[in-house]
Amino acid sequence: MKLEELTTKCNPTWCAGCGNFGIWGAFKNAAVEKDWNSTNSVVVAGIGCHGNIINFIRLTSFEGLHGRAIPVATGIKLANNKLNVFVFTGDGDCLGEGGNHLLHASRRNHDLTVIVHNNNFYSLTTGQTSPSAPHGFKTKSTPFGNPDFPISPLTIAIAAGATFVARGYAGDMQNLKDLIIKANEHKGFSLIDVIQPCITFNKVITNQFLRENIYELKDHDVANREEAFKRSLEWGQKQIPVGIFYQAEKESYESSLPQLKDKSLIEHDNTRKNLDDLFRKFI
Ligand code: SF4
Numbered sequence: 001m002k003l004e005e006l007t008t009k010c011n012p013t014w015c016a017g018c019g020n021f022g023i024w025g026a027f028k029n030a031a032v033e034k035d036w037n038s039t040n041s042v043v044v045a046g047i048g049c050h051g052n053i054i055n056f057i058r059l060t061s062f063e064g065l066h067g068r069a070i071p072v073a074t075g076i077k078l079a080n081n082k083l084n085v086f087v088f089t090g091d092g093d094c095l096g097e098g099g100n101h102l103l104h105a106s107r108r109n110h111d112l113t114v115i116v117h118n119n120n121f122y123s124l125t126t127g128q129t130s131p132s133a134p135h136g137f138k139t140k141s142t143p144f145g146n147p148d149f150p151i152s153p154l155t156i157a158i159a160a161g162a163t164f165v166a167r168g169y170a171g172d173m174q175n176l177k178d179l180i181i182k183a184n185e186h187k188g189f190s191l192i193d194v195i196q197p198c199i200t201f202n203k204v205i206t207n208q209f210l211r212e213n214i215y216e217l218k219d220h221d222v223a224n225r226e227e228a229f230k231r232s233l234e235w236g237q238k239q240i241p242v243g244i245f246y247q248a249e250k251e252s253y254e255s256s257l258p259q260l261k262d263k264s265l266i267e268h269d270n271t272r273k274n275l276d277d278l279f280r281k282f283i
Pocket of ligand 1: 013015017018019020049119123124197198199200201
């Protein structure tokens with residue numbers, strides 16, 4: 001796989017300087033390094049500025065309804081568990097409309113790699129408060145300050161049972177590429193929260209703010225769930241950790257299914273059979 005082979009005829013329509021470019025670049029570099037191509041990989045996106053990414057990567061792809069990228073990806077993985085399945089989702093898409101899907105995919109430990117483009121805004125609709133926006137944040141939808149308190153995809157994923165939970169920064173493509181590869185190599189539900197400033201609407205959590213306050217998780221025991229949970233709550237001056245928060249070995253949903261033990265679902269005999277006898281059992 002060469003970088004040119006991932007290129008499509010569409011040029012990105014994101015604002016110049018948007019963090020989506022960093023996530024796009026990191027993913028494509030990871031794909032080249034690991035030879036992710038349309039025979040072994042699928043990308044799924046939700047709705048939001050992030051969702052455009054599938055138009056700029058030449059891989060088999062699907063854009064789901066708002067908040068429904070994770071269940072679409074789950075279906076793809078169950079149909080062919082040999083595929084690498086990647087989900088691009090935004091903070092609104094993943095924590096708002098799709099919040100319930102994040103919970104249940106985490107607890108079932110579906111073998112997916114979920115990349116959250118987290119910029120604290122509904123940016124496609126021109127800058128309303130999302131579920132990850134800080135308390136007091138002034139936006140179009142909260143001109144007097146956000147009365148809600150934010151939730152973090154990291155905290156939720158750890159609490160719900162995800163087995164690989166990490167945070168990256170869109171302005172650091174090298175480390176983000178490495179995190180994406182590690183998340184994909186992990187067997188089970190992997191989530192990377194990517195801090196991705198929306199340079200057009202977010203004048204508070206800017207690249208400058210992040211560069212001054214991000215620190216790398218070092219000497220951190222990734223097997224310690226309680227510590228990972230505590231670290232996931234950190235946010236503030238010199239207090240924004242990036243790296244792997246939590247990792248655990250646990251049977252994935254797909255590997256627990258006897259039907260998928262020897263072959264994927266699409267390799268089973270799927271010729272149409274008369275189901276009358278089966279239906280009668282339920283009458
Ligand atoms: Fe990026 Fe924000 Fe522009 Fe959307 S509105 S493309 S998130 S900078």
